[in-house]
Each structure stands twice: as C-alpha cells, then as structure tokens.
Amino acid sequence: MxxxxxxxxxxxxxxxxxxxxxxxxxxxxWLFLASFKTQSELAQxxxxxxxxxxxxxxxxxxxxxxxxxxxxxxxxxxIGNSFFVAISSTxxxxxxxxxxxxxxxxxxxxxxxxxxxGLLVSRMFQGAALLLPTYRLMTTxxxxxxxxxxxxLYSAFGLPFATWIIASSLREIPRELEESAMMDGAxxxxxxxxxxxxxxxxxxxxxxxxxxxxxxSEFAFASILLExxxxxxVTIGLASFVELFTLxxxxxxxxxxxxxxxxxLVFFFGQRYFTRGLLAGAVKG
Amino acid sequence: xxxxxLTNIRKSYGAVEVLHGIDLDIADGEFTVLVGPSGCGKSTxxxxxxxxxxxxxxxxxxxxxxINKRQPKERDIAMVFQNYALYPHMTVAxxxxxxxRLAKEAQSEIDRKVKDAAEILDLVPLLDRYPRQLSGGQRQxxxxxxxxxxxxxVFLFDEPLSNLDAKLRVQMRAEIKELHQRLKTTTIYVTHDxxxxxxxxxxxxxxxxxxxxxxxxxxxxYDRPASVFVAGxxxxxxxxxxxxxxxxxxxxxxxxxxxxGLPDGIAEGRAVIAGVRPEDLRLADxxxxxxxxxxxxxxxxxxxxxxxxxTDITLTTRDRVSVAPGDTVHLQIEPGKLxxxxxxxxxxxxTDDT
Numbered sequence: 095m096x097x098x099x100x101x102x103x104x105x106x107x108x109x110x111x112x113x114x115x116x117x118x119x120x121x122x123x124w125l126f127l128a129s130f131k132t133q134s135e136l137a138q139x140x141x142x143x144x145x146x147x148x149x150x151x152x153x154x155x156x157x158x159x160x161x162x163x164x165x166x167x168x169x170x171x172x173i174g175n176s177f178f179v180a181i182s183s184t185x186x187x188x189x190x191x192x193x194x195x196x197x198x199x200x201x202x203x204x205x206x207x208x209x210x211x212g213l214l215v216s217r218m219f220q221g222a223a224l225l226l227p228t229y230r231l232m233t234t235x236x237x238x239x240x241x242x243x244x245x246x247l248y249s250a251f252g253l254p255f256a257t258w259i260i261a262s263s264l265r266e267i268p269r270e271l272e273e274s275a276m277m278d279g280a281x282x283x284x285x286x287x288x289x290x291x292x293x294x295x296x297x298x299x300x301x302x303x304x305x306x307x308x309x310x311s312e313f314a315f316a317s318i319l320l321e322x323x324x325x326x327x328v329t330i331g332l333a334s335f336v337e338l339f340t341l342x343x344x345x346x347x348x349x350x351x352x353x354x355x356x357x358x359l360v361f362f363f364g365q366r367y368f369t370r371g372l373l374a375g376a377v378k379g
Numbered sequence: 380x381x382x383x384x385l386t387n388i389r390k391s392y393g394a395v396e397v398l399h400g401i402d403l404d405i406a407d408g409e410f411t412v413l414v415g416p417s418g419c420g421k422s423t424x425x426x427x428x429x430x431x432x433x434x435x436x437x438x439x440x441x442x443x444x445x446i447n448k449r450q451p452k453e454r455d456i457a458m459v460f461q462n463y464a465l466y467p468h469m470t471v472a473x474x475x476x477x478x479x480r481l482a483k484e485a486q487s488e489i490d491r492k493v494k495d496a497a498e499i500l501d502l503v504p505l506l507d508r509y510p511r512q513l514s515g516g517q518r519q520x521x522x523x524x525x526x527x528x529x530x531x532x533v534f535l536f537d538e539p540l541s542n543l544d545a546k547l548r549v550q551m552r553a554e555i556k557e558l559h560q561r562l563k564t565t566t567i568y569v570t571h572d573x574x575x576x577x578x579x580x581x582x583x584x585x586x587x588x589x590x591x592x593x594x595x596x597x598x599x600x601y602d603r604p605a606s607v608f609v610a611g612x613x614x615x616x617x618x619x620x621x622x623x624x625x626x627x628x629x630x631x632x633x634x635x636x637x638x639x640g641l642p643d644g645i646a647e648g649r650a651v652i653a654g655v656r657p658e659d660l661r662l663a664d665x666x667x668x669x670x671x672x673x674x675x676x677x678x679x680x681x682x683x684x685x686x687x688x689x690t691d692i693t694l695t696t697r698d699r700v701s702v703a704p705g706d707t708v709h710l711q712i713e714p715g716k717l718x719x720x721x722x723x724x725x726x727x728x729x730t731d732d733t
Contacts, residue, residue, distance in 0.1 A: 270464035273431050278478035278525070279452040288477075292468045 122354070129153070129347030136343045152348035167323060169349065172331040177356075179241050179316075179327060180309040183248040187256045187305045188298055194253070195260030196286060200269070210261060213254035221314055229318050239321040247319070248309045256301040263297030264290065299367040303360050310356060328353045380442050381532035381565035382407040383428065388437035390423055397423055399589045400437070405582070407442075408563045410556075414576040415586035415612075424586070425535050425569045429458050441532060452481075457526035458535040462542065463518045465510040465525075472497075472506040475524045496524045499558070516547045523555070527562065536568040540575065552578060573613050577601070585609050607725040610654050610718055616682065616693045619660070621653040621667075622722060630719070634688035636667045640717035642728050650722035657682070657695040659716035662702075666709040667692075671702050685710070 128136060130148040156169040197203075198210050228247065229238070237243030267290055275285035291298070313329040320326050326334075332353060335346045383405040390398040398420045405411045413421040426432040428439055430451035439447040446454050457478075465474050472493055479489040497503045500520045510518055519539060526534055536555070540548045556579050559566050570576055576583050577597045585592040585600065585608075593605040597613075604610035610618045621638065623630040625645045630638040630653045638653050645651065669685035669692055676682075683694040685708065694710065702708055719728040 268462060268464065270460045270462055271466060273429075273451075274458070274460060274464035274525075275466075275477070276431070276451045277429060277456070277458045278529075279481040281450075281452070284481065289466055 122350075125347045125350050127347070128343050129351050131344055131347075133342055133344060152342075152344040153352075155345065156348055156352070167326065167331050167334055169328075169331060169352075171324060172326055172328045173352065175241055175325060176310055176327040176329075176353075179244050179248065180306050180356075182245045183252060183309050184302050184306045186245070186249040187252040188302050190249075191253055191256035191260050191301055192291070192294075192298065194257040195264055196290070198257065198261040199264035200272075210258065213258050216254045225314060225318060228315060232319055238319050239325055241320075241325055241327075244316060244319060244327075247315060248305075248312065252305040252308060256305055259301045259304070260294065260297050263294050267293050296367040299364050303364045303367075306360060307357050310353075380407050382442055383533060383565060383567070384438075384440045384443075385424075385428070386438045386440075388424065388427060388439065389435045390420075390427060390432065391435045396435075397589050398427070398434075401589075401591055403584060403591065403594070405565060405567065407565055410559050410566045410568065410579060410581045411584060412568045412570060412576040412580035412582070413584045413586060414570055414573055415592070417571055418588075419586040420589040421569045421571075421586050422537055425458075425537055425567060428533075428567065429456055429535055430454050455531050456533045456535060457529050457531040458537065459519075459522045459526050459539045461538040463510075463522040463539075465518055465521055467510055470507050470509055471502060471513070471521050471524075474510070474521055475502075475528050477525065478529050492528045492530075493524075496528045499527070499561070500524045515543050516551060519543065519551055520554070523558065527558070527564075530564075532565065534564050534566045536566065538570055539568075540570070541572075548575075555579065574615060577613065583613075585612060603727070603729060604654075604718065605727050607652060607654065607720045610720070610727075614656060616657050616695065618654045618656050618718070619690075619692045620720075621655070621687075621690060621692075623651060623653060625649045625651055632667075632687075632689055636687070638667070638712065638717065640712065640715070640719075642719055645719075645728060651728065652720040652722050652725070654718035654720060655712050655716060657693040659713045660692070660694040660710050661696065661713065662694070662700065663709050663711035666711040668707055668709055671704050671706045671708060673704065674700070674702065683708075 127143070127145060129152050130145040130150070131142075132147075132149060132151065135142060135146055198206060232238045232243055232247065235243075237246065271289050271293070272282075272285045275289045276282070280288060311329060312327075313333065316327050317330055317333065320330060328349070332346070332349055335341065335349070383403075385401055385403040388398055388401040389396060401420075401424060403411075413424060415421050423432060427434045427447075430446075430449060430453075434447055437447070438445050441454065441456070466477065469477065475493045475496060476489050479492060484492075493506070494503070497506055500523060502517070502520055502524055505513065505517060505521075510521065513521065522539070539555070540551050543551060552575060555568075568575075568579060580597055582594065583597055583600055584594050587608055593600060593609045595603075600609060600613045604613060604618075607620065611620070621630075621632055621636075623632040623636075623638065625631075625641055625647055626637075627647075628641055628643075630641050630651055632638070632653075641651070667687060669687045671683060672686050672691075673684040674681065675684070680695050680697045681700055683696070683700065683702070685692040685694060692710070720726060721728055
C-alpha cells in the first residue's frame with residue numbers, strides 16, 4: 095500500500111468539497127453579513143466585507159411595529175403563520191403516512207404495489223402544472239386565502255412521499271417482531287405502537303423533516319392562494335421586499351436569516367436520523 | 380394443563396392447499412416434534428396452532444376448548460421464533476416483562492417472575508443488556524425466557540436452533556430438553572433436522588407435502604418406519620434401499636442378489652424395496668457383492684461407502700475393517716433387521732403393523 099497517492103487523493107477531494115461548499119454557502123453568508131450592516135454601509139463603494147459597526151437594527155425593525163413605517167409586513171405574524179402551516183401539516187402527514195405506510199408494508203390488498211408505485215409517480219408532476227387547477231379547486235372549496243387551506247394542501251402534497259418512506263422502512267422490520275408481540279398479548283394496534291413505531295423512529299423523523307422543510311419553504315402555492323397580509327407566510331414576506339419602494343437590503347438579510355434558522359435547527363438535531371432514514375434498506379446490515 | 384387436539388386441519392392459500400387434513404393428539408406435558416423437509420407444512424401447522432395463520436377447515440382445541448377462532452393473545456400459547464424476534468429497543472428484562480406488562484400485572488409480580496425465569500436460564504447478569512449486545516445462544520435463551528415468564532399452557536418452537544453453530548446447537552438442545560423436564564409444559568417443536576427430532580421428542584410427527592406421514596416415538600419410527608420416506612428421513616446415515624421383486628420367499632435384486640427375510644404372504648413377482656440400516660449390515664464371506672468406494676473411519680465406528688451393480692450402499696461398523704477402496708466385499712443383513720416396502724405405494728409391508 096502506497097500512502098502518498100492516497101493522501102493526495104484525500105487532500106484533492108477535500109479541496110473540491112471545500113470549493114463546492116464555499117460556492118453554495120457564500121451567498122447565504124453574504125446575506126447573513128448584510129443583516130448586520132446599515133443602509134448607508136450597504137450603499138457605499140467600495141463594498142465592505144465585514145460590517146463596520148455591526149448592528150441589530152434590521153432585526154429590531156422586523157420585530158417592532160413602531161419601526162414598520164407602513165412598508166414592512168408584520169413579521170412575527172408571518173413567522174407564526176409559517177410555523178402553524180408547517181407544523182400542522184407535518185403532524186397530519188406523519189400521522190396518516192404512518193397508518194398508510196403500515197398498510198402498504200403489512201397488509202395484502204389488491205393493487206397494493208401499483209398504488210405504492212403511483213405514490214412515487216405523483217411526486218414527479220411539475221408543481222407549476224398544478225398551480226391553476228389547484229387554485230380553482232381551492233377557491234371552489236372556499237379554502238383560498240386561508241392558512242387551514244394551505245395546511246390541507248401541503249398535507250395532500252406531502253403524504254405520498256412520506257407514506258413511501260415510512261412503508262419502505264416498515265418493510266425492513268421483521269414481521270416476527272409483531273407476531274411475537276401478538277403472541278405476548280398485544281393487539282395489532284398495541285404491537286404497532288409498542289414495537290413497530292419505536293423501531294421506525296428514524297423513518298418517521300426523516301419524513302417529518304422532509305415535509306417540514308418543504309412546507310416551511312414553499313412559495314408558489316402560498317403566493318397564489320394567500321391574499322390578505324394577516325395570512326401570509328415567511329416566503330411571501332421575503333418576496334415582498336422586492337415590491338418595496340426602496341430595496342433595503344439589511345432587512346432582506348435579517349429576514350432571510352430568520353427564515354433559515356428553523357431549517358438549520360431541524361437539520362442540526364435530525365441529521366443522524368435523516369441519513370439513516372433515507373438509506374434504510376440500502377445496505378443489508 | 381395443555382393437551383392439544385388437531386382435527387382435520389386444512390389450510391389453503393388461494394387455490395393451493397398446503398395442509399391436507401391433519402389429525403393429531405398431543406397429551407399434556409408431551410414434547411412433540413414436527414419434522415419434515417422444507418415445504419412440508421410443519422411451520423404452517425405450528426403457526427396455525429399459534430393463531431398467526433387462520434385455518435381453512437378443521438378444529439384446534441386446547442384442553443377441550445376450541446381455539447381456532449381466537450386471536451393469538453387469547454390462546455395462552457407462547458412461541459419462540461426462529462430468529463428469536465427479540466424487541467431490539469428493549470432490554471432483556473423488558474423483553475421478558477413485555478407480556479406481563481400487557482397483562483397489566485403488578486410491578487412486584489413482574490419483577491419476581493422475570494427474576495425467576497432469568498435464574499432458570501442463567502440470564503441474571505444480562506438483564507440490563509440489549510439484544511444486540513448478546514450472543515446467539517444468549518438471545519435464544521432470552522426468547523425462551525420471554526415464553527416461560529408467561530407460564531402458558533403450550534410452548535411452540537419454530538426451528539429455534541437453526542441460526543446457531545453446530546456446537547451451540549447441541550448445547551441448546553440439551554437446555555431446551557432440560558427445561559421441558561423441569562417445567563413439564565406441553566411443547567410443540569418444529570425442525571427439519573431429524574437428529575433434533577430424535578434426541579428431543581417424546582413423540583415425532585413426520586410430515587411430508589402437507590400430510591402426516593407417521594406419528595410415533597423416536598425409536599418406533601426408527602425401528603418400524605411406515606414408509607420409504609420415513610425410513611429414509613429418520614436415521615443418519617440414511618437407510619439403504621435395494622429395489623427388487625419377491626421370488627420364492629426372498630427378494631431378488633435385478634443383478635441376481637438374493638435377500639432373505641421377505642414377510643409372509645407377498646405375491647410372487649411383486650415389486651418391493653428392501654430397506655436396511657447401515658449398522659444392520661455386516662461383512663461376510665458371501666451375500667450381496669459390493670465394491671468399496673470410500674472408507675470413512677470416525678474412531679468409534681467406520682463407515683464404508685459401497686457400490687453394487689444397482690445402487691450405492693452405506694455400511695457402519697464398530698469393528699476395525701481391513702479393506703481398501705476397490706476391494707469387493709460381501710454383505711449380510713442381521714437377521715430380523717430387514718425392512719420391506721411396496722415398490723409402488725412405498726408403504727411398509729411389515730405384517731406385525733396394525
């Protein structure tokens with residue numbers, strides 16, 4: 095075994111990885127830095143990299159009504175709406191995805207594999223193609239401009255994939271474990287709750303993370319369905335900066351940082367489950 | 380108490396019937412082994428008794444009560460699975476306590492029962508471990524512990540030793556048997572290994588293709604196999620079979636060897652199969668002629684692989700033999716040790732069978 099080529103190999107790979115990471119992360123970092131700068135500093139030339147005198151004014155402005163100058167949206171409200179929509183639909187998706195996933199993994203019914211395959215196909219539709227029909231549907235149902243409507247819509251979109259992830263992971267759990275629980279005196283529901291679900295936790299967390307991030311960041315459907323300011327979500331809030339008379343970049347930076355925060359936290363706490371859940375069954379172990 | 384009666388058990392998957400009417404009586408406290416090649420229906424039968432499979436027809440009763448409509452949890456039967464099926468997220472103690480927790484027993488009672496079972500099975504130092512931290516034999520014992528804490532009427536074992544290495548298998552075999560002698564709980568044990576069946580069972584049920592081929596004690600099956608299948612399945616090395624036809628009160632093989640000992644009343648010329656166990660053959664000056672192919676000394680005994688003009692024959696002897704591969708030897712059958720089967724039905728022609 096020759097060590098030198100191996101070392102070069104790893105150093106080379108690391109450099110490539112660093113470059114890619116830098117390329118992806120720099121704009122985000124730039125936005126993050128901008129959030130601490132003042133309006134005048136952002137306008138001056140030459141551009142300064144680090145804030146000259148870091149300030150939290152942009153954050154204060156987003157959160158205090160007195161600073162809103164009639165232009166900024168009610169950011170605490172937007173954040174609350176986004177949390178409501180993302181968390182509620184995540185709960186719905188994981189709950190029903192677990193029930194459906196269990197059925198697909200364990201019960202025999204006609205057309206099971208076809209339907210399970212169909213769930214994946216439904217993921218391949220371009221969202222844009224569904225914008226107009228969805229708008230018509232939601233207005234007909236009277237669910238436009240309502241966060242509840244958005245919760246239902248996101249749940250419907252998220253359910254197929256969550257079901258699919260959960261079903262694949264439940265299939266990995268030996269049937270004998272449930273049979274053993276049933277011999278031990280458990281009903282089917284008890285054996286599911288006490289034996290199967292604890293073992294499926296990585297998949298449930300993966301499905302939940304996947305859906306939460308998607309729902310939190312969703313823009314297109316929210317933008318066509320939500321009209322009144324009190325119903326809007328953070329993604330619409332971010333887009334609305336474009337419409338302001340003056341582009342105050344420090345506000346964009348502060349808002350974007352706040353919007354990114356929940357997603358970063360979700361990944362920070364869930365990533366070890368995330369890779370495990372997605373790779374479930376990929377390697378026989 | 381735990382006497383099990385199966386009456387005309389049938390099981391179909393769609394149009395395919397896999398159990399064709401099984402009748403079986405198992406007395407309280409009996410150790411019964413269901414044995415047969417894979418696909419013979421033994422596991423399906425066991426799972427039907429457990430309630431994990433629904434039967435298509437027939438009745439399963441336990442102590443006179445019909446239980447085949449009951450859920451598994453309502454049958455008072457415990458089962459040990461082939462892969463142990465231990466709950467990976469629970470410690471050994473929690474695994475064993477699971478059924479008692481579901482039955483809502485008092486914590487003090489649960490602790491006492493788990494401790495008792497752990498002592499019987501030598502699991503006390505392992506109670507706080509998780510299944511992944513245990514060896515195969517330890518997992519096997521936890522699976523048994525989980526069954527015995529419940530003090531059920533019947534234990535079911537589904538090939539419990541097949542995941543263990545040979546040495547551990549012999550050891551666990553003895554442990555299971557000892558456990559049975561101690562608890563005296565009715566036990567139904569499924570295996571494809573005839574040695575396991577022979578060494579453990581009070582009663583062996585040989586199954587084949589969804590039928591019961593023969594039921595009896597290990598030595599009954601060995602000494603009086605009802606068919607060519609049972610004769611060939613029970614015993615290792617397997618029984619030798621020599622096809623021939625009845626002639627003048629003896630069996631004549633196609634190449635002219637004559638084997639004495641044909642039962643009375645067999646019509647002249649009827650096609651029969653002579654069966655003889657390897658240890659019931661001995662080397663002699665005359666008799667069936669065979670060429671020595673391989674000699675396998677194991678110390679206590681020696682096996683000779685022989686080839687006649689028609690077939691291969693195995694001979695086992697405790698004598699030290701001085702033959703070499705290629706030699707021609709002659710074989711005699713110990714008097715009274717010949718088994719005769721009808722060539723067409725493959726059923727025994729023994730006249731003292733009733």
